[in-house]
Amino acid sequence: MEGIDRTTLWTVIILLGLGSFGLRFVFTGLVGDRVMPEWLLRHLRYTAVAVLPGLVAPLVIWPTGTGGNFDLPRLVAALVTLGVGYATKNVLAAIGSGAASLYALLYLLG
């Protein structure tokens, strides 16, 4: 697309870089080893399982690869990945079986 203005582009790159670093540094850097209250720590313990499933769920139900249309192979692949990962606690086994079921179903149904 001709027409992203060079000043805009570099302003965005630099300020977005600074802003993103600021978001990442705000606690790690500024709080450091000061003790945080127990109620806050109790919430922070669940950050990973609270954010990542929410990040993934819309991509499973409305996949970008199908223009947002529901896709059975992708849903099944997601459930297989989750189930195998939960049962085996093995990340690579989960990825492998998820990818295998995705391609198998895309082949069978496609």
Add this chain to the structure above:
Amino acid sequence: MPSSHPRTPYWQGFRDGLPFLLVIAPFGLLFGVVATEAGLSVFETLTFSVVVIAGAAQFTALQLMSEHAPTAIVLASALAVNLRMAMYSASLTPHIGAAPLWKRAVIAYFTVDQSYACSIVAYEENPSWSVAQKTAYFMGTVTPICPMWYGFTLVGSLIGSAMPSGLALDFAIPITFLAIIAPALKTPAHRAAALASVLLSLAFSFLPYNLGVLVAGLGAMMTGAQVELWQDRRKEDL
């Protein structure tokens, strides 16, 4: 996770980060291609990835700039997409907050979905690790991930629009994250938080700029904390 192996935390992190190449390679490639098509030079594209180092936010900014949105809107939207990084930062702080400032700055720069997800799971499984071992593990996860983000951005911008399609590569992201999260669902509180996250994220997906994910994250953290409290109380009653 095999924590009994005589592997150093750095190499354990390296190994745990490796599967994410499946995500980083196509995602970086795609950003390079899309940025080139939007008129960015190879140098501009690579600088974008090195300075910002956040795929989803970069795509958001690029898209809005192509639509000639005002600079303030571009920045606000892309930063909103990145707000979850502040949650990651808070979550990492109890583990690595005692590291030297320069190390915390390096960790902050490299805090991405993948390095955070691997590290927080490993820290919970290895509570005996020292701060130095925890930072070493973190840098281990970063080693196969972040240089590849730069590298594949560069490759994408060099090959331009000759992208492979039809490989369903969009789904590399959900599969790798689900694989990381599934073994972490070890208590009822963790499972309740994950379920709340999915339901809230879908219910609030109408919100612009990925804000639904933030609503889901906050709601799910509260769910996890409440279930933990409720369980502790039940244990005391028994």
